[in-house]
Amino acid sequence: MQLEFYGGAGEVTGSCHILTVGGRRLLLDCGMIQGGDSPDERNRAPFPFDAAQVDAVVLSHAHIDHSGRLPLLRKRGFRGPIYTNPACRDLVRILLADSATMQERDAERDNRKRHRSGAGRLVEPLYTLEDALDVLQQVRTVRYGQPVEVLPGVELTFRDAGHILGSASVWLTLQEGTLVRRVTFSGDLGQYDSPILRDPEPGPGADLVLMESTYGARLHRERAATLDEFGQILRDAKRDGGNVLIPAFAVGRSQEILYELATHFDEWQLADWRVFLDSPMAIEATAVYWKHADLFDEEAREWHARERTLPGLPNLTLCRTAEESMAINRMPHGAIIVAGSGMCTGGRIVHHLKHNLARPECDVVFSGFQAQGTLGRAIVDGREYVRIHGTPVKVAARVHTLGGFSAHGDQQDLLRWYAAIPGRPPAWVVHGEPEAAEGLRDALRAQGGRAEVAVPGAVLDLGAVA
Numbered sequence: 001m002q003l004e005f006y007g008g009a010g011e012v013t014g015s016c017h018i019l020t021v022g023g024r025r026l027l028l029d030c031g032m033i034q035g036g037d038s039p040d041e042r043n044r045a046p047f048p049f050d051a052a053q054v055d056a057v058v059l060s061h062a063h064i065d066h067s068g069r070l071p072l073l074r075k076r077g078f079r080g081p082i083y084t085n086p087a088c089r090d091l092v093r094i095l096l097a098d099s100a101t102m103q104e105r106d107a108e109r110d111n112r113k114r115h116r117s118g119a120g121r122l123v124e125p126l127y128t129l130e131d132a133l134d135v136l137q138q139v140r141t142v143r144y145g146q147p148v149e150v151l152p153g154v155e156l157t158f159r160d161a162g163h164i165l166g167s168a169s170v171w172l173t174l175q176e177g178t179l180v181r182r183v184t185f186s187g188d189l190g191q192y193d194s195p196i197l198r199d200p201e202p203g204p205g206a207d208l209v210l211m212e213s214t215y216g217a218r219l220h221r222e223r224a225a226t227l228d229e230f231g232q233i234l235r236d237a238k239r240d241g242g243n244v245l246i247p248a249f250a251v252g253r254s255q256e257i258l259y260e261l262a263t264h265f266d267e268w269q270l271a272d273w274r275v276f277l278d279s280p281m282a283i284e285a286t287a288v289y290w291k292h293a294d295l296f297d298e299e300a301r302e303w304h305a306r307e308r309t310l311p312g313l314p315n316l317t318l319c320r321t322a323e324e325s326m327a328i329n330r331m332p333h334g335a336i337i338v339a340g341s342g343m344c345t346g347g348r349i350v351h352h353l354k355h356n357l358a359r360p361e362c363d364v365v366f367s368g369f370q371a372q373g374t375l376g377r378a379i380v381d382g383r384e385y386v387r388i389h390g391t392p393v394k395v396a397a398r399v400h401t402l403g404g405f406s407a408h409g410d411q412q413d414l415l416r417w418y419a420a421i422p423g424r425p426p427a428w429v430v431h432g433e434p435e436a437a438e439g440l441r442d443a444l445r446a447q448g449g450r451a452e453v454a455v456p457g458a459v460l461d462l463g464a465v466a
């Protein structure tokens with residue numbers, strides 16, 4: 001019985017760990033590597049196992065850095081079941097289809113370039129929409145708290161991780177002969193008291209815990225202060241007479257922003273604005289959130305029961321077509337535009353930035369992480385000019401960064417989740433940059449826990465643990 005750290009050890013993307021129990025192989029997640037050095041090459045590299053020999057996958061949540069290589073796994077021979085939560089299944093369908101479409105588009109663009117320059121071999125997309133649709137057929141859903149035998153000797157229970165809708169921590173009981181081990185994988189953990197979602201759920205004991213550490217060395221800003229700031233920005237923006245642009249990820253952040261606008265409608269004086277959700281993917285994801293309202297926290301469930309319309313904002317327009325999106329550009333003021341992508345690397349937000357960024361009466365409100373090298377980062381860093389579609393655009397609009405909107409728990413949240421596991425089992429820290437992972441390890445040790453930072457490629461003999 002063993003556990004091998006493969007992806008998401010020493011970094012924040014590409015989550016994937018390999019369990020071997022009684023000669024069978026189970027993957028925990030199969031995520032895409034994003035950012036860093038040559039991610040495309042690394043995603044294309046062979047897996048350190050034969051995909052056809054994998055017996056099952058357990059998927060903690062829908063984000064691409066946890067699910068994004070599932071179609072590739074299928075393409076390389078995997079035919080087993082993928083276990084996940086019903087809401088995660090609905091979201092991962094949207095995200096994998098989008099990812100596959102991007103892979104196909106990127107390969108096409110590369111091939112056109114190669115063709116023009118006379119360069120030889122054509123590139124193949126990492127996977128196609130067909131691969132993505134095929135792998136979705138392998139998904140089996142399991143509700144939170146419902147134990148299920150996923151392989152002989154492997155019992156799985158999902159518990160809510162409070163990170164995005166349908167996100168789960170994975171609680172496993174493994175049996176091989178007389179050897180029994182309980183292994184827990186945190187998945188990505190959300191913040192306590194965040195809107196819409198429930199708090200990360202505590203679980204029973206474990207012999208070993210794999211813990212994410214995205215913000216293992218940091219504390220988030222208080223949510224109340226963040227919301228006060230958001231409200232003030234919107235009130236000021238109304239006085240200034242421009243538009244407000246909110247770049248947001250389609251799954252999670254867009255729904256959270258709409259929820260905050262709906263629940264602060266009077267306080268933030270939103271009646272004179274028109275709100276646009278300008279992203280087909282975010283519209284689809286919002287419908288999935290709505291469908292699974294039984295997973296909301298108590299406050300959001302009450303709100304859902306009261307509102308009955310999606311998502312409870314009287315002046316909301318959902319923009320599905322390109323024409324509907326372009327029509328917003330005819331509004332010089334009075335529009336709050338929520339659009340993707342979250343880091344302004346593509347999508348409709350880029351067009352809105354082109355129209356509004358040079359206007360001092362407009363506002364751009366960032367609420368998520370902006371990676372190095374993205375348009376979002378250039379704007380947040382205070383550049384005077386940025387390039388949009390090859391043209392320099394002056395940054396005259398007011399730029400705001402809201403600090404408290406993370407889907408990830410901070411160090412305090414992570415410690416709180418760990419402290420609720422009886423017996424302080426040894427923890428292996430994964431899914432974090434080295435500084436964050438070491439920060440969480442030290443904090444766990446300071447609380448009397450045993451903790452190590454997982455090394456990629458390291459193999460743990462589970463018989464020797466605990």
Ligand SMILES: [Zn+2]
Binds near residue numbers: 066163188
């Ligand atoms: Zn995630």
